[in-house]
Amino acid sequence: MNISHTSHSPASVEAGPSEDLPHLQxxxxxxxxxxxxxxxxxxxxxxxxxxxxxxNVTVEDITEAADVGKGTFFxxxxxxxxxxxxxxEIQLGKVREAVTLAEAGKQTIYSVLHRMSLRVAEEPGRxxxxxxxxxxxxxxxxxxxxxxxxxxxxGRKMIAQIVAAGQKRGEIDPRLKKEKVALQLQQAFMGTVLxxxxxxxxxxxxxxxxxxxxxxxxxxxxxxxxAENKG
Amino acid sequence: MNISHTSHSPASVEAGPSEDLPHLQxxxxxxxxxxxxxxxxxxxxxxxxxxxxxxNVTVEDITEAADVGKGTFFxxxxxxxxxxxxxxEIQLGKVREAVTLAEAGKQTIYSVLHRMSLRVAEEPGRxxxxxxxxxxxxxxxxxxxxxxxxxxxxGRKMIAQIVAAGQKRGEIDPRLKKEKVALQLQQAFMGTVLxxxxxxxxxxxxxxxxxxxxxxxxxxxxxxxxAENKG
DNA sequence: CTCATATACGACCAACAGCCATATTATCGG
DNA sequence: CCGATAATATGGCTGTTGGTCGTATATGAG
Numbered sequence: 001m002n003i004s005h006t007s008h009s010p011a012s013v014e015a016g017p018s019e020d021l022p023h024l025q026x027x028x029x030x031x032x033x034x035x036x037x038x039x040x041x042x043x044x045x046x047x048x049x050x051x052x053x054x055x056n057v058t059v060e061d062i063t064e065a066a067d068v069g070k071g072t073f074f075x076x077x078x079x080x081x082x083x084x085x086x087x088x089e090i091q092l093g094k095v096r097e098a099v100t101l102a103e104a105g106k107q108t109i110y111s112v113l114h115r116m117s118l119r120v121a122e123e124p125g126r127x128x129x130x131x132x133x134x135x136x137x138x139x140x141x142x143x144x145x146x147x148x149x150x151x152x153x154x155g156r157k158m159i160a161q162i163v164a165a166g167q168k169r170g171e172i173d174p175r176l177k178k179e180k181v182a183l184q185l186q187q188a189f190m191g192t193v194l195x196x197x198x199x200x201x202x203x204x205x206x207x208x209x210x211x212x213x214x215x216x217x218x219x220x221x222x223x224x225x226x227a228e229n230k231g
Numbered sequence: 232m233n234i235s236h237t238s239h240s241p242a243s244v245e246a247g248p249s250e251d252l253p254h255l256q257x258x259x260x261x262x263x264x265x266x267x268x269x270x271x272x273x274x275x276x277x278x279x280x281x282x283x284x285x286x287n288v289t290v291e292d293i294t295e296a297a298d299v300g301k302g303t304f305f306x307x308x309x310x311x312x313x314x315x316x317x318x319x320e321i322q323l324g325k326v327r328e329a330v331t332l333a334e335a336g337k338q339t340i341y342s343v344l345h346r347m348s349l350r351v352a353e354e355p356g357r358x359x360x361x362x363x364x365x366x367x368x369x370x371x372x373x374x375x376x377x378x379x380x381x382x383x384x385x386g387r388k389m390i391a392q393i394v395a396a397g398q399k400r401g402e403i404d405p406r407l408k409k410e411k412v413a414l415q416l417q418q419a420f421m422g423t424v425l426x427x428x429x430x431x432x433x434x435x436x437x438x439x440x441x442x443x444x445x446x447x448x449x450x451x452x453x454x455x456x457x458a459e460n461k462g
Numbered sequence: 463c464t465c466a467t468a469t470a471c472g473a474c475c476a477a478c479a480g481c482c483a484t485a486t487t488a489t490c491g492g
Numbered sequence: 493c494c495g496a497t498a499a500t501a502t503g504g505c506t507g508t509t510g511g512t513c514g515t516a517t518a519t520g521a522g
Contacts (some may be wrong), residue, residue, distance in 0.1 A: 155382025
């Protein structure tokens with residue numbers, strides 16, 4: 001019972017987000033296998049959380065789906081909650097992209113922030129259960145909360161940069177403190193995801209869309225023109 | 232060992248919110264004792280949640296603090312999470328008061344909503360740990376979520392009423408759908424509590440204050456005059 | 463005083479997160 | 493090509509905890 005590893009639940013390493021563990025080449029088979037295993041665990045975990053809801057998934061379910069032993073899980077993640085904090089890193093990457101985009105100056109700030117919100121909403125929007133798990137676990141575990149808190153801070157700083165650019169270009173009311181605006185965007189985003197996760201009726205994207213319009217209305221330098229809605 | 236009930240941890244039935252179990256008179260000593268016990272359990276639970284955080288409090292901790300047997304807890308609450316859903320009812324009461332106030336017409340709608348937000352923020356604002364527990368448990372437990380969902384819906388309807396009044400009186404942009412505005416207020420509120428609970432630096436009231444200003448800026452019929460900030 | 467019922471109780475159970483000693487690899491020096 | 497060594501995998505084990513159940517006790521009516 002050693003190499004007959006190819007049994008049930010293959011859990012293909014192809015589908016899903018691709019922004020994690022990007023460097024897979026040039027480092028012995030051992031590390032590659034390790035990275036592969038970690039990735040498989042991560043994906044299976046998210047999948048199961050999305051399907052059944054976080055509390056209804058045991059570590060053993062995850063390891064079984066990933067076809068590894070139970071103890072292996074704890075070689076890669078400090079705890080069950082820890083899996084979720086990994087996603088925060090992925091989200092942060094999307095914000096980072098937005099900063100680059102904003103500084104490139106080829107799109108309006110409205111467009112950049114708008115698109116960023118929708119992109120960040122993609123993952124939690126996969127299922128209300130997943131969204132709940134994300135938020136709930138962030139708040140529940142002390143260890144995870146530390147990481148999340150950092151990520152939020154960092155994200156906020158980056159958003160503030162974008163806001164500053166928006167103010168410089170006359171899209172956003174310059175009297176507003178950029179840090180505050182950034183915080184409010186995060187608040188609006190999280191609040192929207194939170195409320196959506198209770199019902200999950202239309203897609204999260206729809207909710208985010210409306211929330212963002214509301215948000216923009218409060219910070220735009222003028223009531224908004226049809227022209228600049230699609231920068 | 233029957234009447235020597237007065238041992239440790241008295242857990243006075245005086246302190247805390249008074250909006251729960253209001254009818255204590257005219258119904259045998261039995262029911263009074265029961266209501267008393269339930270209230271004591273409720274208060275001790277919240278207190279402990281606020282101090283140590285929800286996941287670090289066991290049911291036994293609660294019953295011990297309330298000086299009752301473990302099983303007694305489940306005579307009054309379906310589950311540990313259920314304790315928290317009781318608070319939702321209390322919060323709903325505050326919204327209800329706001330509706331009355333709005334329809335009385337003695338204050339501006341700005342003032343009514345503003346005050347309402349701050350009042351609802353009082354309880355979760357007692358401690359970041361409590362706020363986290365509230366949100367986290369709402370999302371985690373299926374049974375509780377149902378109740379919470381109802382409460383949010385009901386609250387939203389009531390807020391929409393208030394918004395309608397605000398539109399009629401020319402305080403709020405009449406082009407906005409009142410249900411949407413209500414939803415957005417809830418979203419902003421929850422998002423604010425959520426983010427605050429990660430740091431808890433200044434009082435929650437401060438955060439809510441700023442969020443509300445932002446919210447109002449987006450729905451007010453004009454940028455807001457100093458005069459109507461203190462209706 | 464006695465009986466019926468509502469409530470209190472804590473021993474008990476099942477489930478699960480996380481640990482650890484052991485087995486199984488991959489890597490590399492000889 | 494082989495044996496030593498370190499990295500990784502494994503699953504049995506344990507402590508904790510939410511929740512249940514049958515029994516004991518307090519209450520109030522007759």
